[in-house]
Amino acid sequence: MKAAQITSFGTPDVLRVSEIDRPAPGTGEVLVAVEASSVNGHDALVRTGRVKVVSGSTFPIGTGLDFAGVVVGMGPGVQGCRAGDRVWGMVHPRKRHTVAGAAEYVVVPAGRISPAPTGVTAVEAASLVVAGSTALIALRDCVGLADGERVLVRGAAGGVGTAAVQLAHAMGGRVTALARGRHATALRDLGADEVLDYGSTTSDQIGPFDVIVDTVGSELRCYRSRLDEGGRMVTVGLSVRALAAIAASAVHGSRRIRAFSANPDSALLSDLAAHVTSGALLPVVHSVFPLTDIAAAHTAFERGGVVGKHVVTITD
Missing domain, CATH: 3.90.180.10 (Medium-chain alcohol dehydrogenases, catalytic domain)
Incomplete structure (x- = not known):
């Protein structure tokens, strides 16, 4: 073979x-x-x-x-x-x-x-296997996104990002997508309520948010500061610098930066398949x-x- x-x-x-x-x-x-x-x-x-x-x-x-x-x-x-x-x-x-x-x-x-x-x-x-399962774990299991919460998806045009935009929208989140400006139409079609161009938008110009899903792995401390009280942040863009920021954020309690390695089992893959079959995740x-x-x-x-x-x- x-x-x-x-x-x-x-x-x-x-x-x-x-x-x-x-x-x-x-x-x-x-x-x-x-x-x-x-x-x-x-x-x-x-x-x-x-x-x-x-x-x-x-x-x-x-x-x-x-x-x-x-x-x-x-x-x-x-x-x-x-x-x-x-x-x-x-x-x-x-x-x-x-x-x-x-x-x-x-x-x-x-x-x-x-x-x-x-x-x-x-x-x-x-x-959708890796991208969808990563986004589902991040939103459902790591940060527990609730209906009506403000969500920032950073790196929204990538595989995990496009899945996170869709799933956050399906869960009732008010979704802001941060990506290249030329991708705005595609991301709005996927469920983003607002699309910001990362090339002309700095972290101090946005927010606050209840939830931040980061797929980039840089400037994590700057973006964590855009969380509202009780906000939660998760990153899947891991690097040595990102790990240092994650460790340092532990003092912030619920507003710390969470990280995980997606390793879905049959049950999670079945849950993900249900989102795809229903049309919530394209x-x-x-x-x-x-x-x-x-x-x-x-x-x-x-x-x-x-x-x-x-x-x-x-x-x-």
């Missing part, structure tokens, strides 16, 4: 599509024929070696955190799914994988998949690349400046 793999740490050019043996599911695992996988920040971190304490330095390393496809095999002890089921899911973000989502087949524990949402294609579903796909062009997909991801996700198709 074909699988995209990292052959050394570096630029997208280190990615290769190799012919390897198809994996077999073990106890409690399922074998999924993958149709699509998206490019996420985690994939770039692994490829560049910035999380080699997790990925290790033994090559090749699989790439592709998420996937959408069809169950084609099951190991002993698997219940609740059968061959032919359309599913979506994630490999574990804190484990090393020689084969991950960007491959013709992937093996994962059954607890890491759920039925894919209805009414969307595999490409559309793959664009896929936003900017571009689609074949597996053979996965290096180009990573290059496009690193270039940024677009609305939505870059998706890699595995099957023709």
Whole structure:
């Protein structure tokens, strides 16, 4: 089978599509024929070696955190799914994988998949696995967004940002999106009540907000200061500088900066699928690349400046 793999740490050019043996599911695992996988920040971190304490330095390393496809095999002890089921899911973000989502087949524990949402294609579903689950955890579980609260989504045009705008709107939030000015129409169509151009808007010009969802990871202290009393802030844009700001914010109690690593299980993926099926969360796909062009997909991801996700198709 074909699988995209990292052959050394570096630029997208280190990615290769190799012919390897198809994996077999073990106890409690399922074998999924993958149709699509998206490019996420985690994939770039692994490829560049910035999380080699997790990925290790033994090559090749699989790439592709998420996937959408069809169950084609099951190991002993698997219940609740059968061959032919359309599913979506994630490999574990804190484990090393020689084969991950960007491959013709992937093996994962059954607890890491759920039925894919209805009414969307595999490409559309793959664009929402990581982005949607991250946004859902941030808004529902980390900050507990309530109806009528004022929400700032910083980095609103990216994968997590577009999902957060939609979910915050669906939860009754009054959404302000901070992104490039040229993306204003697209973000209003997704549910933003107001769109601010980050190029001409500084943190001291906005707010206050009840909730801030940050996907950028810089200037966290400045944006935290724009929280109203009882406000909450969460960031998914982690860096050394961001971690320092998060630690320093602990003295602010409920107004501290929260952080987490999205690692959804079947239950959360099922909840996310319900939002997609209901129409509350729409896929936003900017571009689609074949597996053979996965290096180009990573290059496009690193270039940024677009609305939505870059998706890699595995099957023709």
